Amino acid sequence: MKLTLKRMLGLALALVMSIAVIGCGGGEQKAEEKKDAADEKLKIAFIYVGPIGDGGWTYAQDLGRIFLEKEVPGIETTYIESVPEGADSERVLTELAEKGNKIIFATSFGYMDAVIKVAQKYPDVKFLHCSGYKTAENAGTYFGRMYQARYLTGLMAGKETESNIIGYVAAFPIPEVIRGINAFTVGVREVNPEAKVKVVWTNTWYDPAAEKEAAKSLLEAGADVITQHQDTPGPMQAAEEKGKFGIGYNSDMASMAPKAVLTSAVWNWGPYYVDTVKAIQAGTWKSDQYWGPMSDGIVGLAPYGPMVSDEVKQLVEAKKQEILEGKWDVFTGPIKDQSGQEKVPAGQVMSDADMLSFDWFVEGVDGTIPK
Known part of the structure; x- marks a missing residue:
């Protein structure tokens, strides 16, 4: 009977120790997961109607993207250039959302309908459309008073x-x-x-x-x-x-x-991009139709x-x-x-x-x- 009791106590002690070890391991795993989440960058994408070397519209947009990367830590930006307006833009916007981009800037008027369509499919992604007039809960528009x-x-x-x-x-x-x-x-x-x-x-x-x-x-x-x-x-x-x-x-x-x-x-897009991304990060962004005056510095x-x-x-x-x-x-x-x-x-x-x-x-x- 004593031997059985000792065995039972030993088994109980071993069980407690194993739980403690598992608990410690779980804590380490959670800490590692938190670290990975903190290290993960916010992915932001830009879709351009022309090449970044056009010396005009797309070049100015890309200067804004570069400014954004310099001014806001913890983000990662990508872009796709020379995307025709129409069906191609809907496909590219979908691909960008599928790749984990949480903010997508669509920088040409002709992307408008595609933005609204894709925004409905990806409610956790924020879409910003340049120069258009259609919005959704997760899609706003932006432009300047050129x-x-x-x-x-x-x-x-x-x-x-x-x-x-x-x-x-x-x-x-x-x-x-x-x-x-x-x-x-x-x-x-x-x-x-x-x-x-x-x-x-x-x-x-x-x-x-x-x-x-x-x-x-x-x-x-x-x-x-x-x-x-x-x-x-x-x-x-x-x-x-x-x-x-x-x-x-x-x-x-x-x-x-x-x-x-x-x-x-x-155009000077950089400050607008910085303000918008910071608002989204802070959880204060709401869909609107921004039309900034010269006093904002956007034009x-x-x-x-x-x-x-x-x-x-x-x-x-x-x-x-x-x-x-x-x-x-x-x-x-x-x-x-x-x-x-x-x-x-x-x-x-x-x-x-x-x-x-x-x-x-x-x-x-x-x-x-x-x-």
Whole structure:
């Protein structure tokens, strides 16, 4: 009986010891799991419509991604470039979500419907769509009031033209592009009521040859200042080859056509990306439609070219200050359309809803809007 009791006590002691060992091992395992989770980086992806070397839109977007990586620790970013708008974008967005990316920035207007579709399938992923207007609980939109910078460049073009014909190489007939043409023309006409802004459409975002040819056609029609909405410096190079002036877009295009470029209307995406990712990390992000003004720093002007006079610089800087301080905005009436009909009465400021749905040209634009 005593022997049996000893054996029972021994077995009990061994059982307690084994439980203790297992418990210690489990604790070590949990600690290791916690360490691995802490070491795991937040995966963020970007989908681009063009190549990062386009010198324009995608290049500016990628500068924002690089800025984000430098400013926010514990993240890992990737990108896929030259993704066509449409079915291909839905496939790529799905692949990025499947690979564990928890934040995806879709950086072109034509990705909009694909973003909404894929967002419904991956509710734990946050989607941010650039320049669109459709949202979901886990999908927001973002853009900047580029029309403010466009207006300022219009002031410069109106002052610099001698032929009173200014060429505008336009991308697609969507409200974003129309709004930019109109803002630019408001600036031109403010300082030069005799000038016209002649528009040629390419229906491209990135086609260097087509965009350069469109600029050449405008130069042959008498334009002596060229601006654009596409992602390549082709129109600026066409202007330089003819000894004329140009105003770049997306990023500073002076290095591609230094004798032509007066300035460029530029994007600065980095601060927005940093603020958005930090909000998502903190759990404070909510889907919205961000449309940041020039005072947020998301849009602005590149440095002036050496050919720009002090008089023109002072004019532009004075108007810029009014915009930055919120004292005035571009689409303040009276504003007429091409037919001379008043669309915005004197003293009235156009609403965001109307600006975001622009489907008409202001007085001074020489061109039509394709259906």
